[in-house]
Amino acid sequence: MVTTPRRGRSSLGCLFVLLLLAAAGYFGVNIGRVYLRYFEFQDAMAQEARFAAHQTDEAILLRLRATADSLGLPDAAQRVHIRRTRNSTIFIWADYIETVEFPGFVRDIEFSPHVERAF
Numbered sequence: 001m002v003t004t005p006r007r008g009r010s011s012l013g014c015l016f017v018l019l020l021l022a023a024a025g026y027f028g029v030n031i032g033r034v035y036l037r038y039f040e041f042q043d044a045m046a047q048e049a050r051f052a053a054h055q056t057d058e059a060i061l062l063r064l065r066a067t068a069d070s071l072g073l074p075d076a077a078q079r080v081h082i083r084r085t086r087n088s089t090i091f092i093w094a095d096y097i098e099t100v101e102f103p104g105f106v107r108d109i110e111f112s113p114h115v116e117r118a119f
Contacts, residue, residue: 023103027102027103030100030101030102031100031109034098034100034109037071037072037073037098038098038111038113040067040071041064041067041068041071041073041077041094041113042113042114042115044063044064044067045064045080045092045093045094045113045114045115046115046117048060048063048064048092048115049090049092049115049116049117049119050117050119052084052090052117052119053088053119057082057084060080060082060092061080061082064078064080064092064094065078065080068080068094073096073098074096074097074098076094076095076096076097077094077096077111078094079094079095079096080092080093080094081093081094087118088118088119089116089117089118089119090115090116090117090118090119091114091115091116092114092115093112093113093114093115094112094113094114095110095111095112096110096111097109097110097111098111
């Protein structure tokens with residue numbers, strides 16, 4: 001039986017790919033958390049809009065500010081705006097910027113969660 005020697009190059013190539021995947025996963029978690037908080041905040045806005053017919057604007061603002069605080073969003077996210085129209089439509093929105101650190105640079109991402117719902 002003839003065997004050919006195994007080259008070490010292929011295992012180093014595999015190790016390099018695993019290192020790249022680990023780095024992408026590590027930094028992907030940072031940006032994933034930011035977007036997860038954004039979607040949770042927008043979901044809270046949608047829930048408040050769903051029950052807006054029975055709530056005052058002040059009560060909605062109070063709950064959304066508490067949600068922004070509990071999610072760890074920047075202070076600008078607590079500046080929530082609410083507008084109701086005569087035809088029973090509510091608009092809820094906020095604007096804020098999240099900072100995400102990557103290797104070698106920092107990126108600011110602007111978020112504008114908003115909800116429009118008729119009740």
